[in-house]
Structures are given as structure tokens and as C-alpha cells.
Amino acid sequence: MRYAIIGAGLAGLTAAYEISRLDPDAQIEVFEAGERIGGKLFTVPFASGPTDMGAEAFLARRADAMEFFHSLGLQDSLVAPSGLSSLVYSGAQLNRLPAGGVMGIPSHAEPVRELVSEETAACIDAEGEQPAIDWQVGGDMNVGALVRARYGGEVVDRVVSALLGGVYSCTADDLGIRATIPQLAEALDALAGEGEKVTLSAAVRRVEEARVKVDGPVFNTFRGGYAELYETLAEKSGADIYLDAFISGVSRDKEGAFLLKGGGEGSYDRLLLTTPAPTTAVLLRDLAPESTAALKQIKLASSVVVGMRFDTATGLPQNSGVLVAADEPGVHAKAFTFSSHKWPHLAERGGALIRASFGRFGDETLVRAEEDDLVDHALDDLQKITGFDGRAAGLGEIYTQRWFGGLPRYDETHLATVVAARAGLEQVSGIELSGAWAGGVGVPAVVADARAAAARLVG
Ligand SMILES: Cc1cc2nc3c(=O)[nH]c(=O)nc-3n(C[C@H](O)[C@H](O)[C@H](O)COP(=O)(O)OP(=O)(O)OC[C@H]3O[C@@H](n4cnc5c(N)ncnc54)[C@H](O)[C@@H]3O)c2cc1C
Known part of the structure; x- marks a missing residue:
């Protein structure tokens, strides 16, 4: 079986490795527009040693990712952080990050008292007395809009956007709850499903109560930088990787095999697109116009x-x-x-x-x-x-x-858009989509999504 993968970022390289594991006879070709592999993972050789300029950590609490890195033989490269705390700079002073809560959203005023005005603190503590949030089970809302409406803008601008911005390069006003704080969406679902009054403070309290104390560091990284991961994946996959190979179109021949414009020779039995959403939208224009329409919405x-x-x-x-x-x-x-x-x-x-x-x-x-x-x-x-x-x-x-x-941008329409983009492909067999837009931003989420896409492709 001949496989073509577009994009040699984390998703593309993980999928290449996974396909090689599941289908030992696979012939895998990866096409990368850039002059190097890794995409948003990029380790730069500083004189003092390899240094990451893209992602610099990953969530070590994801057992699937840890097992995957161990299976690649990278267990001795994994390192834990020092455990020193982070600070937030607000009101021209350094403050401790608020304890408890979720993504800086507190269940009561105390943790954010030194960051917000007395008026806002009082508003947080009285939030439970406001009319219930109109939350539909399985629904979604904008993070900034919800927290502004319930606690006031200071909590958003001084705390929540600072935390979310560090991960998503967006303020809370550009992000949806379910895609970025799923545990909060689930707590809101639970309150609504049980017929309880749905308030933000009650939902955050539920998240706090459900939190299980786990030993060990929250994050890990690779001693030699992420290059250890992307170079290992590339090598162990055995794939032929073509750099400076910008793929500008994909189509099918009469037999239904895939043809690439801009790279590769002949046709491919299976195709995996791991490019960013706007590029994937363009590539699918002829094969799956409905997927293209959905993907165009992702900014x-x-x-x-x-x-x-x-x-x-x-x-x-x-x-x-x-x-x-x-x-x-x-x-x-x-x-x-x-x-x-x-x-x-x-x-x-x-x-x-x-x-x-x-x-x-x-x-x-x-x-x-x-x-x-x-x-x-x-x-x-x-x-x-x-x-x-x-x-x-x-x-x-x-x-x-x-x-x-x-x-x-993982806004409040994002998850529905991902479902629509994948649904648009249901009539086109032999093709899969993956990447950060599809499965979530973090390295473990990208790895999991790419492995699942590879398994579906191998069949
Ligand atoms: C600054 C920054 C910091 C981050 N920090 C962290 C962190 O600390 N922890 C964490 O877990 N996550 C972090 N992330 C997120 C994580 O790095 C990404 O979600 C992940 O690396 C994305 O992988 P991907 O394969 O989906 O996409 P990409 O890495 O974007 O790979 C897609 C590849 O496709 C190629 N491509 C595009 N168009 C074409 C085309 N037409 N033809 C051929 N190839 C094409 C691109 O050149 C690219 O190499 C960070 C992201 C950024 C930007």
C-alpha cells in the first residue's frame, strides 16, 4: 500500500511512524513545504545547547503520550520541571498565580483578591445569586463572554486571558469553553443535566471537587529539545520525507487513487492531510467541498x-x-x-x-x-x-x-466545525485529516489524533 502524508509536523511524523508499525509493508512518503521537519516543534542549536523555539513542554499527565514516548525509546530523555511557580504581572506588580479554580476562573473571590477590585471580588462571591446561566447540555459559550457576564471584566483581562493566552495565543474572548476548558464545560453540563441551578461558581467548584491529587510533575520536556522526538519519529517511520515540497492540490484518478500537485510521482492508495486548517481547506476543494467550507471558518x-x-x-x-x-x-x-x-x-x-x-x-x-x-x-x-x-x-x-x-483559534464554534470537516469526507474513502486544529493544541492531543487517523487509514 502506498501512503502520502502532507506535512512533516508532529501529526504527519507521528502518523508516518504509526502507519509503519501497523502496516509493515507500507510505502510511506511525507511531503513537507518547509526546509526542515518538525513544524511547530523546532529545536535551535544555541551555543549553550539545543533550545526549543516552538513548543517547549507537554502535559505529562497524559498517560497515552508518556507510553508512546517510552515506546519510541525516549524514556531517558524525559525531564521534569524544577517546580518553581509562575507569576502574573498585573496592576504594575507581580502577583502569585491564583490557586485552585480552573484556568484562572475562581469559584470564590479569595484566590484572585490581590488581582481584582473590591467591587469585582464582591461580584464573584455573589455570583450564585444571579439568575442561572442559560446553558444547554452539550452546548458551548465564549469563555470571555461568560466570565465577563458572571464575574466582570477584570477577571477576564487580568487573569483568564493571561493564562489562556500563554497556551492559545488568543484572549478569552476568542476562545470557546468546550475546546479550551473541557472540564468546565462538563461541570456546566452536569449541573444542567441534574436540574441544578447553573452558575459559574458552582461549576468551578465541581471542577475543584473532582480534581484528584496526582503525584508527579504536570509537565515534562525532552532533554535535547523536541528535535529528539521529531527526528526519532522520522527515522523510525522509515518514510521517504521530501522537503521543500509544497503540495498545492490533490485529486483522484479514474481508479480512485490520489494524485498530488507539487510533489510525488504516480498515485497513492491512501492520503493523510496534516496541514493547518486553511491549507487543508484549499487542498480539499475538489475532493470534499463541504469539508472545505467548514475548514475555512477556522482562523x-x-x-x-x-x-x-x-x-x-x-x-x-x-x-x-x-x-x-x-x-x-x-x-x-x-x-x-x-x-x-x-x-x-x-x-x-x-x-x-x-x-x-x-x-x-x-x-x-x-x-x-x-x-x-x-x-x-x-x-x-x-x-x-x-x-x-x-x-x-x-x-x-x-x-x-x-x-x-x-x-x-479554538472558539465556541470550533468543535462543531471539526465534526463538519470530518463529516464532509465520509463519501471519500482512503483519506484522513489530522493536526492541531482537529484533535486539540497540546502535543499529547496531536499525537493521539494522528495515531487514530493513521489507524483508520490502515483499516
Ligand atoms: C509558539 C508555540 C508554542 C507552543 N508550545 C506548546 C507547548 O509548550 N506544549 C504543547 O503541548 N504544545 C505547544 N504548542 C502546540 C504544538 O506545538 C502544536 O499544536 C503542534 O506542534 C502542531 O503539530 P501539527 O503537526 O498539527 O502542525 P504543524 O507543526 O503546523 O505541521 C504542519 C506541517 O505542514 C506543513 N505544510 C503546510 N502546508 C503545506 C503544504 N501545502 N504542503 C506540504 N506541507 C505543508 C508545514 O510546513 C508544517 O511543517 C505550541 C505551539 C506554538 C506555535
Whole structure:
């Protein structure tokens, strides 16, 4: 069987490996538009060692992902973070991240008291007395709209958007509850299903009560960066990987086999598209117009990461990083990761390694800014927020990575769109779709979706 996979990011490479495992006679070809494999996983060779400029961690609580990485022989590469806490910068001061709650949404005012006004704190504590939320079981709502309506805008702009923005490059106002905080959607479902009064505080309380204390770190990463993962997948898959192979169209011949425009020779029995949603929409134009119509609705958020290596970490707070409130004036960055404080294996290199992140959905000004301006913003913001003087600390190395359209926007219509995109393919056999837009943003979610798509393709 001949398989063509479009895209050599995490989804494409995982699927290639999985197909090779399930169908040992498979002939697998992967077509990648860029000049390297890995997509949003990108490990850059800093002089001090390999350093991730895309994803830099993954959720270690996902047993399926951990087992998968072990099965690849990468168990000795997995490292846990130091356990230092993160901070949130709001109201021109550093604050602890609120304890409890879910994604910064509290069940009562106490955890966010130092971040919001007295009026907002009172509003949070009185939320249970408001009329019930009009929540339909299985339905969805915009995160920002719901929290604004129930607790007020300060909770959204100072806490929730800071936390969600660090993961999704979007504010809470551009995200849906079910796709980004599924445990909250389930708690709202449970209240509505049981005929209880549906309030935000009651739903968050349910999430808190259901939370099981699990030992061990929440996150892990790879000692040598994500290159360890994407290079292992590429090698173990045995696939032929073509770089600079931009596929601009797919069609079928008379026998129903797949033909590619822009790469490959002859026809393919099976086809997997792992490209970002807007590209997948274009590629499916002739084969599955209904899928194209659905996928066109998915918008992308851009961001830029500036990685900086300093000779000394003296003066940097003993924390793993800082999230910046979305409404904080005079600060350009949305987050700083103090990578050498967060990860012990990076601390061993000496000095300080810091990642500054900029950019949220709908505003590409910073993503398009000159590198010099971005570095200046990063150093100025860092000094203002933490007092750490990066210019005096010996800035030895800088790497700027722009992620145009780096992440899909998971709004409140997103999950229905994914269902529609896949349903549009039901009449076209031998083709599957995967990628972050389909299965969720995190590395474990992308891996799981790609493995499932590969298994369906092998049949
Ligand atoms: C800045 C940033 C930080 C992140 N941090 C984390 C994190 O810490 N933890 C975490 O779990 N997740 C994180 N993520 C999310 C995670 O990295 C992604 O969800 C995941 O890597 C996406 O993999 P993918 O294969 O779906 O897509 P991609 O990596 O986008 O791969 C798609 C590939 O298709 C190629 N392609 C596109 N068009 C064509 C075409 N026409 N022909 C051929 N090839 C084409 C692209 O060049 C690309 O290589 C982060 C993402 C970003 C952007």
C-alpha cells in the first residue's frame, strides 16, 4: 500500500511512524513545504545547547503520550520541571498565580483578591445569586463572554486571558469553553443535566471537587529539545520525507487513487492531510467541498518567540516565568518563560535562558516587528516587570522565531466545525485529516489524533 502524508509536523511524523508499525509493508512518503521537519516543534542549536523555539513542554499527565514516548525509546530523555511557580504581572506588580479554580476562573473571590477590585471580588462571591446561566447540555459559550457576564471584566483581562493566552495565543474572548476548558464545560453540563441551578461558581467548584491529587510533575520536556522526538519519529517511520515540497492540490484518478500537485510521482492508495486548517481547506476543494467550507471558518493566531541567553541569572526572580495581564498598559510581551529556572537541565548550562512571547489573535503588529525592536521590548519589559537588567547581564545569544498562523483559534464554534470537516469526507474513502486544529493544541492531543487517523487509514 502506498501512503502520502502532507506535512512533516508532529501529526504527519507521528502518523508516518504509526502507519509503519501497523502496516509493515507500507510505502510511506511525507511531503513537507518547509526546509526542515518538525513544524511547530523546532529545536535551535544555541551555543549553550539545543533550545526549543516552538513548543517547549507537554502535559505529562497524559498517560497515552508518556507510553508512546517510552515506546519510541525516549524514556531517558524525559525531564521534569524544577517546580518553581509562575507569576502574573498585573496592576504594575507581580502577583502569585491564583490557586485552585480552573484556568484562572475562581469559584470564590479569595484566590484572585490581590488581582481584582473590591467591587469585582464582591461580584464573584455573589455570583450564585444571579439568575442561572442559560446553558444547554452539550452546548458551548465564549469563555470571555461568560466570565465577563458572571464575574466582570477584570477577571477576564487580568487573569483568564493571561493564562489562556500563554497556551492559545488568543484572549478569552476568542476562545470557546468546550475546546479550551473541557472540564468546565462538563461541570456546566452536569449541573444542567441534574436540574441544578447553573452558575459559574458552582461549576468551578465541581471542577475543584473532582480534581484528584496526582503525584508527579504536570509537565515534562525532552532533554535535547523536541528535535529528539521529531527526528526519532522520522527515522523510525522509515518514510521517504521530501522537503521543500509544497503540495498545492490533490485529486483522484479514474481508479480512485490520489494524485498530488507539487510533489510525488504516480498515485497513492491512501492520503493523510496534516496541514493547518486553511491549507487543508484549499487542498480539499475538489475532493470534499463541504469539508472545505467548514475548514475555512477556522482562523489562525500568530505569535513570536524571542529566545535570549544571558551570562548571568543574578537578579532574575526564582520563578519559572511571568504571564502578563491582557489589559496591562506599557508592556509589549504577553509572557516570559525563565527556561533555565523552569528546567533543571537548562540550568546546568549556567547563565540564564529566557523566552519572551508576543502576539495574540487579531493583532500581528508585534509578530511583524523588526527583530531589534522585539529584543528591546523584551529587555525593557523584563526590567520593568522583574528588575532584571538583561543588557547588563550579558546578552550573548538571541533567536527570533515568528509563528505566522501558529495556532488555530479554538472558539465556541470550533468543535462543531471539526465534526463538519470530518463529516464532509465520509463519501471519500482512503483519506484522513489530522493536526492541531482537529484533535486539540497540546502535543499529547496531536499525537493521539494522528495515531487514530493513521489507524483508520490502515483499516
Ligand atoms: C509558539 C508555540 C508554542 C507552543 N508550545 C506548546 C507547548 O509548550 N506544549 C504543547 O503541548 N504544545 C505547544 N504548542 C502546540 C504544538 O506545538 C502544536 O499544536 C503542534 O506542534 C502542531 O503539530 P501539527 O503537526 O498539527 O502542525 P504543524 O507543526 O503546523 O505541521 C504542519 C506541517 O505542514 C506543513 N505544510 C503546510 N502546508 C503545506 C503544504 N501545502 N504542503 C506540504 N506541507 C505543508 C508545514 O510546513 C508544517 O511543517 C505550541 C505551539 C506554538 C506555535
